[in-house]
Amino acid sequence: MFHKAAYFVFSPFAAFRIFGKWFSSPSAGDKDIDDNVSNASVPTATLGANDPSPRERNLTLHHTLNTDARTCRDVITELGYPYEAIHVITSDGYVILLERLPRRDARKAVFLQHGILDSSMGWVSNGVVGSPAFAAFDQGYDVFLGNFRGLVSREHMDKNISLRQYWRFSINEHGTEDIPAMIEKIHEVKTAELKLSHPNEETNDEQPYKLCAISHSMGGAAMLMYVIIRRIEEKPHRLSRLVLLSPAGFHDETSFLFTVAHYICLLLAPILALFVPALYIPTRFFRMLFNKLVRDFHNYPAVGGLVQTILSYGFGGDSSNWVGVLGLPHYNMNDMPGLSFRVIHHLAQIKRTKKFRMYDFGSKAVNMEVYGSPEPIDLGEYYSFIDIPVDLVAGKKDQIITSSMVKKHYRLMKNSGVDVSYNEFEYGHLDFTFAHHEELLAFMMSRLLLVEPDLKRQSSPKKALKLKKTGQARSGVSSD
Structure with missing residues (x-):
């Protein structure tokens, strides 16, 4: 919802065009929005390398909110x-x-x-x-x-x-x-x-x-x-x-x-x-938000790079792929x-x-x-x-x-x-x-x-x- 609202605010001409299409084709506007602001799949590429396995393939996400609950x-x-x-x-x-x-x-x-x-x-x-x-x-x-x-x-x-x-x-x-x-x-x-x-x-x-x-x-x-x-x-x-x-x-x-x-x-x-007694995210809703944030870091390299730099300095300059690790499927809305x-x-x-x-x-x-x-x-x-x-x-x-x-x-x-x-x-x-x-x-x-x-x-x-x-x-x- 916030993503679509931001799209309307920062793209006023596109927003007017979409509103105009609503009067002629009720489903056209929704399709245009989805094409611009949604992403339907993620690759199972290697998280810490640039050379993914040849046997890996793109998989449809399990949830519409761009979260991955694979075990x-x-x-x-x-x-x-x-x-x-x-x-x-x-x-x-x-x-x-x-x-x-x-x-x-x-x-x-x-x-x-x-x-x-x-x-x-x-x-x-x-x-x-x-x-x-x-x-x-x-x-x-x-x-x-x-x-x-x-x-x-x-x-x-x-x-x-x-x-x-x-x-x-x-x-x-x-x-x-x-x-x-x-x-x-x-x-x-x-x-x-x-x-x-x-x-x-x-x-x-x-x-x-x-x-x-x-x-x-x-x-x-x-x-x-x-x-x-x-x-x-x-x-x-x-x-x-x-x-x-x-x-x-x-x-x-x-x-x-x-x-x-x-x-x-x-x-x-x-x-x-x-x-x-322990540190963990207790509810499914907040686990979903955390997972969604991490996946958005992957979709927006500039933001992901900033988070990676902050985490790296916080851990003494360790160069590990912190953002990539947080995007692993076991950090999902069902279980973290x-x-x-x-x-x-x-x-x-x-x-x-x-x-x-x-x-x-x-x-x-x-x-x-x-x-x-x-x-x-x-x-x-x-x-x-x-x-x-x-x-x-x-x-x-x-x-x-x-x-x-x-x-x-x-x-x-x-x-x-x-x-x-x-x-x-x-x-x-x-x-x-x-x-x-x-x-x-x-x-x-x-x-x-x-x-x-x-x-x-x-x-x-x-x-x-x-x-x-x-x-x-x-x-x-x-x-x-």
């Missing part, structure tokens, strides 16, 4: 790939969505875990040529796409759970509830399928497949937490290799915007926790990612202490109950427990998680005897998933190919692991 399933199936949705229930009752590009008889599998305010969509958003999920599938991998709680699915087994209670989770729960539930489901599914496809094969191997994990940003921090806590609990993590793209965990250097947010969060945490306040608070605690620690509940008694110690577990002190190869990847242009922060992971792992490698690319923070870079895809695939599937029994975790603090010997990392 990860829609993107995968439209490009001709197989798809399977698996609903996983965590031990604390959250229902999360594990998505899959299935190769049921494959003995090599890869688990892709997204970062903050992202979803499985990030791994398929660049089409056939530029997406890690499709690249891995084409190389013969059974591909699993993880989703954290509070993003694609906001279901819970307790249908009467309050919003405040639902959002009471930090990065702890991502690493000790979400990832374990998804990987155990992968193990259950793969083991059953391989037994069916190879019924005559005699082996005592409890894991007849190899599973690698590729994680981005906060997903990398949660994956490290998962591996360490499983080792502390003397449980198998079932992974053969970790590829961590710009992993979170250390946040010594942050932009001015994040520094201000850090101090506000720490100072006002008790108050904000009561009134702001949300961010728990406790996750924000957890990141602020990590920045303040300059340590990769689990969540501090602010009470020594509660910490003692959860961790067996008055202080949260410092995960950096237990990097020696990581018993699989780790590939760390940093972005030279990344101003969200700078290369120096990733190098801190590397130094600690190297000093702890971990089989770790470090690589840098000329990327911003979001370029690792949303941009089309052949060299990055080639690197990730080369890392995966280092793990060859075989029928040997996966080595079990060492028994009787001793924590440096005897009070932490309890395996108490449950949610509050």
Whole structure:
């Protein structure tokens, strides 16, 4: 309505002509207006590159208001790939969505875990040529796409759970509830399928497949937490290799915007926790407006460029395609990612202490109950427990998680005897998933190919692991 009104104001002669036509042909004026001010379709071109995939095509929008509500399933199936949705229930009752590009008889599998305010969509958003999920599938991998709680699915087994209670989770729960539930489901599914496809094969191997994990940003921090806590609990993590793209965990250097947010969060945490359990757009109408604005940024390059510049400076000069990312289909009127306040608070605690620690509940008694110690577990002190190869990847242009922060992971792992490698690319923070870079895809695939599937029994975790603090010997990392 505003768009048409502006058209009439700034094009008076065209407006008079349209009004004149109304008296002779009732439908002609509407057609002229629509031809000038509406747009019927958008391409599924690569968001972060200038070279879209040849298999991509123009698709009619799902909504007349120029919003795109495609799901990860829609993107995968439209490009001709197989798809399977698996609903996983965590031990604390959250229902999360594990998505899959299935190769049921494959003995090599890869688990892709997204970062903050992202979803499985990030791994398929660049089409056939530029997406890690499709690249891995084409190389013969059974591909699993993880989703954290509070993003694609906001279901819970307790249908009467309050919003405040639902959002009471930090990065702890991502690493000790979400990832374990998804990987155990992968193990259950793969083991059953391989037994069916190879019924005559005699082996005592409890894991007849190899599973690698590729994680981005906060997903990398949660994956490290998962591996360490499983080792502390003397449980198998079932992974053969970790590829961590710009992993979170250390946040010594942050932009001015994040520094201000850090101090506000720490100072006002008790108050904000009561009134702001999470950051998300609550109603369908306002989600539609947000999505419409972002798509208009794409239609008007000058405005989109201005917004891109503002966002880039706000995030410390990071050159990622911020406007393009906000235009991804999972930011739609039906469902948008949300961010728990406790996750924000957890990141602020990590920045303040300059340590990769689990969540501090602010009470020594509660910490003692959860961790067996008055202080949260410092995960950096237990990097020696990581018993699989780790590939760390940093972005030279990344101003969200700078290369120096990733190098801190590397130094600690190297000093702890971990089989770790470090690589840098000329990327911003979001370029690792949303941009089309052949060299990055080639690197990730080369890392995966280092793990060859075989029928040997996966080595079990060492028994009787001793924590440096005897009070932490309890395996108490449950949610509050």
